[in-house]
Amino acid sequence: MWYRFRKPALLAGLLLVLAPPAALACSTCKCGDYSITLLGAEKPYAGRLRTAFDLLARSETQGAGLNARETEELRSTIGLSYAVSDDLTVAAQLPWVRKTLDDGNLASQEAEGFGNIDLIGWWVLHRSGEPVVRHLAGVRFGVRLPTTDQVREGGSRLDIDVQPDAGAIAPNLGGWYRYYRFPWMLTVSGVAFVYGDGHQGFSPGDAYTASLLGQYAINADWALQAGLDARHSGRNRFSGVTDPDSGGTLAALYAGVAARFLGELSISAGAQVPVLDDLNGAQDEDASLRLSLAYDF
Numbered sequence: 001m002w003y004r005f006r007k008p009a010l011l012a013g014l015l016l017v018l019a020p021p022a023a024l025a026c027s028t029c030k031c032g033d034y035s036i037t038l039l040g041a042e043k044p045y046a047g048r049l050r051t052a053f054d055l056l057a058r059s060e061t062q063g064a065g066l067n068a069r070e071t072e073e074l075r076s077t078i079g080l081s082y083a084v085s086d087d088l089t090v091a092a093q094l095p096w097v098r099k100t101l102d103d104g105n106l107a108s109q110e111a112e113g114f115g116n117i118d119l120i121g122w123w124v125l126h127r128s129g130e131p132v133v134r135h136l137a138g139v140r141f142g143v144r145l146p147t148t149d150q151v152r153e154g155g156s157r158l159d160i161d162v163q164p165d166a167g168a169i170a171p172n173l174g175g176w177y178r179y180y181r182f183p184w185m186l187t188v189s190g191v192a193f194v195y196g197d198g199h200q201g202f203s204p205g206d207a208y209t210a211s212l213l214g215q216y217a218i219n220a221d222w223a224l225q226a227g228l229d230a231r232h233s234g235r236n237r238f239s240g241v242t243d244p245d246s247g248g249t250l251a252a253l254y255a256g257v258a259a260r261f262l263g264e265l266s267i268s269a270g271a272q273v274p275v276l277d278d279l280n281g282a283q284d285e286d287a288s289l290r291l292s293l294a295y296d297f
Contacts, residue, residue, distance in 0.1 A: 043133060043180065044124065048083040049297040058288035062245045064159075068104040068282070069161060073097065075115070087124040087138075092117060097164035111151035111158050115165035116144045122176070129180075137177045140191060144170035150199055160200045162237075168198030172208075183217035205234030205247045213254065221261075225270065227254040236282060245281035250274060256290075266294040 056075045063069050074097075081091035095115035102108050120142035128135045150157045150166035160166070174191030189211045195204040213227030228251060235247035256270020269291045275283070 004017065009258070030226050043090050043136065044083045044086055044122070046083055046085045048081075048089075050079075050081045050294055051297070052079045052081075052292065052294035054079070054290070054292045056288060056290050058255075059286045061284040062282065063104070064282040066104040070102045071161060072100045072102075073098075089122045091120045091122075093120070094118075095165075099162045099164065101159060101162035109153075109158050109162045111150055111162045111164060113149060113164040115148050116170075117147045118142060118144050118169070129221070132180075134180055135178070136180075138175070139173075140174045140176055140189065142172050144168075144172070144193075146196075157200065160198075160202045165201065166198035166202055166204050168202070168204055169196040170194065170204075183223075185215040185217075187211070188211050201239035203237040207231060207233035215258070221259055223258045223268075225254070225256045225258060225268070228252070228275075229254060229272070230276070243281075245283055248279035248283070250279060250285060251276035252285075264296045266292075268292055 054077045056067050056077075057073070058075075059070065059072045061068055061070045076097075077093055077094050078094040079091060079093040081089055083089045083126045096112070096115045097115045098110075098112035098297070100108065100110050120140065122138060122140050124136055124138040126135065146167045146169050148167050150163055150167070152158065157163075170193050172191050172193045174189060176187065176189040178188075179186040191209050193207040193209070195206055197203045207229045209229070211227065211229045213225060215223050215225045217223040221282040230249065230251040232249045233247045236243045252274045254270055254272045256268055258266065258268030260266050269289075271287055271289050273287045274285050277283075279285075
């Protein structure tokens with residue numbers, strides 16, 4: 001259960017905006033556009049260099065009875081972003097994942113390692129507001145590369161559900177809009193992920209994500225955040241066979257608090273709770289906890 005990771009997940013998080021991450025190997029996890037977690041939704045300006053750390057603690061269950069599989073995951077992601085110009089920002093993100101998989105027959109597996117690296121870009125197509133920019137909108141594009149290695153035990157590969165990542169390439173494309181009027185900020189984004197074939201004959205279902213997040217600044221250094229994130233995906237396939245306990249639609253509410261220290265360090269923490277569950281077959285997603293830190297050079 002996620003309570004094993006509760007203490008580290010409550011330490012801190014990102015100041016400007018948090019949004020839950022997009023799904024990898026598991027069918028119900030990480031709805032939303034997690035790329036803005038590490039990059040933030042700040043107004044871009046040429047030469048901005050940001051490094052960030054994001055921690056996610058979550059758990060889910062698939063199947064029922066002796067076929068039930070409970071996955072516990074602790075995912076930490078390091079990211080680096082750079083604003084090439086006022087209109088173009090690029091980023092790279094690399095996760096380190098630790099998973100525990102418990103089956104209904106009491107069998108258990110554990111694995112940890114690097115996940116797939118993400119390469120992402122944001123392009124501003126519209127800005128308006130004088131003398132202060134109030135509205136920004138543009139496109140988001142990227143690719144998830146199959147850079148993860150499979151974890152083995154005794155010379156044999158562990159189950160795909162406990163592997164750090166699916167090992168599937170995933171080009172993705174979407175759009176975003178941001179509104180700024182201190183003390184308020186609003187960001188909306190949507191992204192489509194198209195997955196290729198992964199390790200062990202596993203093919204994740206294509207996914208479509210949407211995120212809505214608002215922020216109210218109590219003062220220049222503290223802010224409250226609330227949002228709604230949704231994800232719809234197709235069913236996964238194993239060697240061409242469709243998994244009935246995969247895919248569907250999931251929506252979750254997010255609430256968090258954010259703070260800024262020393263001018264350039266952003267820290268925040270929050271929780272996400274599923275509120276709409278239209279998943280296929282037997283699936284159950286628990287609440288998740290997140291923390292993030294980001295520093296601008």
